[in-house]
Amino acid sequence: MSNIDLKELKEKAKEIRIKTIDSIGFLGVGHIGGAMSIIELLTILYYKKMKIDPINPKMADRDKLVLSKGHAGPALYCTLADKGFFPVKWLHTLNQGGTKLPSHCDMNMTPGIDMTTGSLGQGLSSAIGLALSMRLDNIDRNVFAIIGDGESQEGQNWEAAMAASQFKLNNLIAFTDYNKMQIDGYTKDIMPIDDLEAKWKAFGWNTYRINGHDFSALDNTIDSARQSFDKPIMIILDTIKGKGCSFAEGKLNNHNMPFTYEEAKEAIKILEETNV
Amino acid sequence: MSEKDMRDVYTETLIEMAETNENICVMEADLMTATGTKPFKEKFPMRTFNVGVAEANLVGIASGLSAGGKIPFAATFGCFAARRTFDQFFISANYAQQNVKLVGTDPGVSAAFNGGTHMPFEDTGLMRCIPNLVIFEPSDTVSLKKLIKQAADHKGSTYMRLQRKGKNSLYKESDKIVLGKGNVLKEGSDVTIIASGYVMVPEALEAAELLGKEGIKAAVIDMHTIKPLDKKLILEYAKKTGALVVCENHQKACGLFAAVSEMLAEELPTPVQAVAVEDKFGQVGTLEYLQEVYGLTASNIVEKTKKVLERKQIRVGVQNG
Numbered sequence: 001m002s003n004i005d006l007k008e009l010k011e012k013a014k015e016i017r018i019k020t021i022d023s024i025g026f027l028g029v030g031h032i033g034g035a036m037s038i039i040e041l042l043t044i045l046y047y048k049k050m051k052i053d054p055i056n057p058k059m060a061d062r063d064k065l066v067l068s069k070g071h072a073g074p075a076l077y078c079t080l081a082d083k084g085f086f087p088v089k090w091l092h093t094l095n096q097g098g099t100k101l102p103s104h105c106d107m108n109m110t111p112g113i114d115m116t117t118g119s120l121g122q123g124l125s126s127a128i129g130l131a132l133s134m135r136l137d138n139i140d141r142n143v144f145a146i147i148g149d150g151e152s153q154e155g156q157n158w159e160a161a162m163a164a165s166q167f168k169l170n171n172l173i174a175f176t177d178y179n180k181m182q183i184d185g186y187t188k189d190i191m192p193i194d195d196l197e198a199k200w201k202a203f204g205w206n207t208y209r210i211n212g213h214d215f216s217a218l219d220n221t222i223d224s225a226r227q228s229f230d231k232p233i234m235i236i237l238d239t240i241k242g243k244g245c246s247f248a249e250g251k252l253n254n255h256n257m258p259f260t261y262e263e264a265k266e267a268i269k270i271l272e273e274t275n276v
Numbered sequence: 277m278s279e280k281d282m283r284d285v286y287t288e289t290l291i292e293m294a295e296t297n298e299n300i301c302v303m304e305a306d307l308m309t310a311t312g313t314k315p316f317k318e319k320f321p322m323r324t325f326n327v328g329v330a331e332a333n334l335v336g337i338a339s340g341l342s343a344g345g346k347i348p349f350a351a352t353f354g355c356f357a358a359r360r361t362f363d364q365f366f367i368s369a370n371y372a373q374q375n376v377k378l379v380g381t382d383p384g385v386s387a388a389f390n391g392g393t394h395m396p397f398e399d400t401g402l403m404r405c406i407p408n409l410v411i412f413e414p415s416d417t418v419s420l421k422k423l424i425k426q427a428a429d430h431k432g433s434t435y436m437r438l439q440r441k442g443k444n445s446l447y448k449e450s451d452k453i454v455l456g457k458g459n460v461l462k463e464g465s466d467v468t469i470i471a472s473g474y475v476m477v478p479e480a481l482e483a484a485e486l487l488g489k490e491g492i493k494a495a496v497i498d499m500h501t502i503k504p505l506d507k508k509l510i511l512e513y514a515k516k517t518g519a520l521v522v523c524e525n526h527q528k529a530c531g532l533f534a535a536v537s538e539m540l541a542e543e544l545p546t547p548v549q550a551v552a553v554e555d556k557f558g559q560v561g562t563l564e565y566l567q568e569v570y571g572l573t574a575s576n577i578v579e580k581t582k583k584v585l586e587r588k589q590i591r592v593g594v595q596n597g
Binding site: 066106107108114115116118119121122124125126127128129130131132133134136137155156159160162163166167 | 298301322323325327328330332333335336337338339340341342343344345346348363364367368371372373
């Protein structure tokens with residue numbers, strides 16, 4: 001990836017981060033922590049990797065994304081709005097009655113959302129179904145799935161892990177947003193999920209572990225994952241929960257936290273003044 | 277009698293549909309042998325997915341296949357289809373407005389030798405709480421075939437209670453069977469017996485015969501579709517006969533009896549009596565033994581019919597002052 005590309009992606013991630021803080025801040029409460037930790041991933045997927053068309057969100061031969069940790073929806077909405085799937089002004093309707101941007105992703109409400117999620121642990125199974133459909137339709141694209149680290153405690157993920165391997169789904173690329181925190185505390189204290197790489201490998205997946213905020217690593221790893229011959233791919237992302245949001249970054253209570261619009265504006269100002 | 281078992285008709289119908297509709301898929305969770313879908317796999321290996329003993333994943337993958345435009349028929353024992361996968365079926369399939377055709381086999385006492393752990397008396401009830409879901413229970417091989425085809429055409433998820441074993445045929449191939457509409461199998465003016473499923477519809481017909489010998493004219497309706505309920509037909513017969521008995525191989529709470537009673541309570545309060553499982557868990561035994569134990573028999577239908585007719589008489593007496 002050229003330095004120009006890298007700078008552009010960093011700028012774009014900053015914009016999406018700002019929009020996400022603004023959108024949740026306008027409401028006054030939301031899942032800021034887990035939204036911030038996947039901004040780089042969403043940015044590179046939607047701006048560099050995925051074949052999509054904002055004008056034709058249901059295009060048959062597109063890449064698809066299942067945001068299994070559906071509570072990070074606001075980060076995805078800001079990415080989709082920025083891409084032009086729907087007007088940016090929708091972002092201030094987040095979670096308001098009658099909105100098309102509900103707290104958790106809904107494929108029947110929001111243009112660009114490929115699967116409804118929200119009940120943790122279900123998204124990877126859905127992603128397998130989408131990947132099998134692509135195979136049946138001879139569509140040579142990818143299904144991307146993003147699961148949370150706390151979410152990895154749900155048993156259904158491991159049923160899905162076995163199945164994706166058995167079905168040799170090399171078109172399925174999953175990510176674990178390993179930000180090390182969940183609602184009640186640190187993942188290591190509540191219910192440890194290590195060794196994630198060893199676990200997924202044992203279930204028959206190709207695995208990678210990278211810094212989830214490093215665009216170069218994301219770029220190389222996703223390209224490499226796409227070359228998988230007959231295995232599904234799990235990319236474990238070491239991330240920071242709340243990354244880039246001054247009052248939330250690294251805070252244990254940032255899963256679903258209240259904050260004022262003034263606090264949001266302050267955090268946005270700090271971001272704007274930071275060079276990428 | 278049909279030449280084929282219910283499950284053979286299930287698979288044969290899926291194969292027939294799959295010949296012309298490339299979106300039809302079959303999913304199993306290590307019960308392919310029990311459901312009898314191996315012939316489908318032989319014919320369409322690429323469209324058959326066995327996920328092993330993992331029912332949550334079964335419904336999850338089915339939801340994803342649907343989101344990718346496929347029409348998955350996913351089967352497992354009814355106890356697992358309803359209890360084990362309820363959240364997956366609720367959220368990933370129904371809340372997400374998918375087109376998943378979930379099949380719960382061995383409804384109620386037909387789980388027989390698998391016993392209490394495998395005996396779904398509550399699956400219809402759980403499923404009734406899912407908005408817009410279509411729920412049906414074919415009573416014979418002919419209606420099974422016709423109803424599966426309509427379920428495949430229906431845009432949205434469905435839940436079918438499937439009796440796997442048995443060759444009963446109550447209908448002729450030429451009979452009209454429509455998803456969402458009850459079938460009147462026998463006319464009668466004194467009381468209406470509404471029944472659903474392979475076990476109870478024949479018992480209802482037998483009960484009507486027995487009642488006939490005592491001069492009681494009972495109408496019998498096969499209410500194969502539990503949701504949406506055929507309100508029009510039930511109201512017509514509630515007006516015509518003034519008393520109803522509802523028979524189901526299921527808990528009395530939250531099933532067909534509840535659906536009929538809820539509707540009548542709002543539209544046309546009418547005496548209704550249930551022939552259903554009375555707040556009990558399942559147990560092991562032969563089908564015949566279990567029908568006796570839980571009162572799912574023609575003789576109990578006769579008894580309950582007489583009871584509801586007494587209530588009807590009292591009601592008529594009160595109305596007449």
